[in-house]
Amino acid sequence: MNEALxxxxxxxxxxxxxxxIHLSVAAxxxxxxxxxxxxxxxxxxxGELVKAISEYQEGxxxxxxxxxxxxxxxxxxxxxxCEIEAIKFSLMGQEQLSIGALRLGDVEEFAKFKxxxxxxxxxxxxxxxxxxxxxxxxxxxxxISQNVSNAFQQDTLEKLNSLNFALKGExxxxxxxxxxxxxxxxxxxxxxxPFEFSMSARDVSNGSPDAMILEHFALVLENRAISxxxxxxxxxxxxxxxxEDKALFLKEFSLTPIDMNxxxxxxxxxxxxxxxxxxxxxxNTQGIVEKDLIRAMIQMLKGKADEITLSGKNQKDMTIIQIxxxxxxxxxxxDEEARKFMDDKFKIEVETD
Numbered sequence: 001m002n003e004a005l006x007x008x009x010x011x012x013x014x015x016x017x018x019x020x021i022h023l024s025v026a027a028x029x030x031x032x033x034x035x036x037x038x039x040x041x042x043x044x045x046x047g048e049l050v051k052a053i054s055e056y057q058e059g060x061x062x063x064x065x066x067x068x069x070x071x072x073x074x075x076x077x078x079x080x081x082c083e084i085e086a087i088k089f090s091l092m093g094q095e096q097l098s099i100g101a102l103r104l105g106d107v108e109e110f111a112k113f114k115x116x117x118x119x120x121x122x123x124x125x126x127x128x129x130x131x132x133x134x135x136x137x138x139x140x141x142x143x144i145s146q147n148v149s150n151a152f153q154q155d156t157l158e159k160l161n162s163l164n165f166a167l168k169g170e171x172x173x174x175x176x177x178x179x180x181x182x183x184x185x186x187x188x189x190x191x192x193x194p195f196e197f198s199m200s201a202r203d204v205s206n207g208s209p210d211a212m213i214l215e216h217f218a219l220v221l222e223n224r225a226i227s228x229x230x231x232x233x234x235x236x237x238x239x240x241x242x243x244e245d246k247a248l249f250l251k252e253f254s255l256t257p258i259d260m261n262x263x264x265x266x267x268x269x270x271x272x273x274x275x276x277x278x279x280x281x282x283x284n285t286q287g288i289v290e291k292d293l294i295r296a297m298i299q300m301l302k303g304k305a306d307e308i309t310l311s312g313k314n315q316k317d318m319t320i321i322q323i324x325x326x327x328x329x330x331x332x333x334x335d336e337e338a339r340k341f342m343d344d345k346f347k348i349e350v351e352t353d
Contacts, residue, residue, distance in 0.1 A: 046074040079106040100132030164189035178204040210321035227267040275301040288338040292350035305352035
């Protein structure tokens with residue numbers, strides 16, 4: 001019986017083996033073909049990108065600028081991503097900006113934005129990541145001076161010396177009338193407080209900006225080194241005072257000049273004192289959103305939260321001006337009434353983690 005089965009199976013094996021061989025050859029040809037096509041496509045995109053950058057470089061020379069980079073690498077099967085390494089911008093021989101690595105996702109999509117700039121209708125996406133972005137110190141100093149005291153600008157400058165940046169989104173429409181705008185991710189990663197923003201909006205028109213419909217948004221703030229900044233602020237200012245005034249100033253934070261030698265302990269006292277000041281301001285604060293944000297910041301300063309999320313969702317396709325008017329109306333209400341009033345219009349929440 002076994003011998004008979006063996007005789008019957010033998011004729012099948014050669015056919016099966018041939019079938020396997022043919023399948024393997026077909027797969028190998030397919031892989032080689034796809035790889036060759038991808039390589040050709042990526043090299044073509046790379047060539048177009050190099051050409052575009054070259055034209056941009058020529059334009060910079062006219063105004064005394066210069067852009068340099070070390071290498072460009074493009075890869076991908078379906079879409080082509082390109083990475084430009086070690087970019088440096090300079091003006092009149094002085095370096096202004098450097099980027100360790102700039103990644104452009106699906107580079108062919110960027111070509112669509114040329115038409116967008118000409119006022120034509122487009123449906124395009126954008127995907128950019130930049131690592132180790134070093135901004136001009138004068139620019140950072142200008143930004144900081146508008147938001148923080150001069151006492152700790154230098155310390156903050158050092159912490160913001162290098163950033164990481166990411167932007168992913170989609171645009172549909174024309175430059176003057178965008179049917180839909182989606183920011184999937186706008187993130188600036190830094191050493192003090194990284195933040196990430198996302199949103200979706202439609203009917204964004206230059207002619208009637210108040211008619212824009214903001215569908216939803218989210219802003220996430222992360223505490224990475226706020227204590228370093230608050231400590232530096234108090235210490236640098238205290239160091240400018242005479243000894244007797246220094247002791248009196250630090251007393252407001254329940255600290256002595258000797259306590260300032262223990263940075264971690266001093267930072268806790270400083271943040272606690274700042275949190276108490278925020279708490280005392282709460283009764284005089286108008287607007288439920290503002291109050292919730294202050295409460296969240298108090299939690300962060302006390303070390304009870306590392307992240308704050310502010311989010312909003314449109315419940316009735318309200319325009320941006322209608323949302324603003326509703327928020328203005330809610331100011332005169334109690335917290336409970338304001339939340340109830342806004343929840344079925346444009347629901348806004350503040351959460352801590």
